[in-house]
Amino acid sequence: MFQQAVLERPSQKGGHISRKENSIGLSVIPPVAMQLVNAGEASAKLARMSERAAALVENWLGNERKRFAALIDPILMMIVGAMVLVIVLSILLPIFDLQAVVGC
Numbered sequence: 880m881f882q883q884a885v886l887e888r889p890s891q892k893g894g895h896i897s898r899k900e901n902s903i904g905l906s907v908i909p910p911v912a913m914q915l916v917n918a919g920e921a922s923a924k925l926a927r928m929s930e931r932a933a934a935l936v937e938n939w940l941g942n943e944r945k946r947f948a949a950l951i952d953p954i955l956m957m958i959v960g961a962m963v964l965v966i967v968l969s970i971l972l973p974i975f976d977l978q979a980v981v982g983c
Contacts, residue, residue, distance in 0.1 A: 912936050 908916075912932035919928025 909936060909939065 912935060915928045915932040915935070916925070919925040919932075922928075
């Protein structure tokens, strides 16, 4: 909401969105998307370039989400395996101790 309000003001006053975004230090928008917005402002095709930038960012975020899931899945499997190992050992070790006491 804040970012939208900050970026709307310069476009309504005829300023450049990219310059305003850089001046307030928002790093939410990737540099490639800002370059597309700059090109759109320069060529008077801001809407088309904004759509391309949005598609690019959406694709990038989807790839990042898949990469994160691919990294976290093996870690979660190891944690679940460790929990299963602890449960199995907590059941079997007393059985082995009882077997040693009986002496069979």
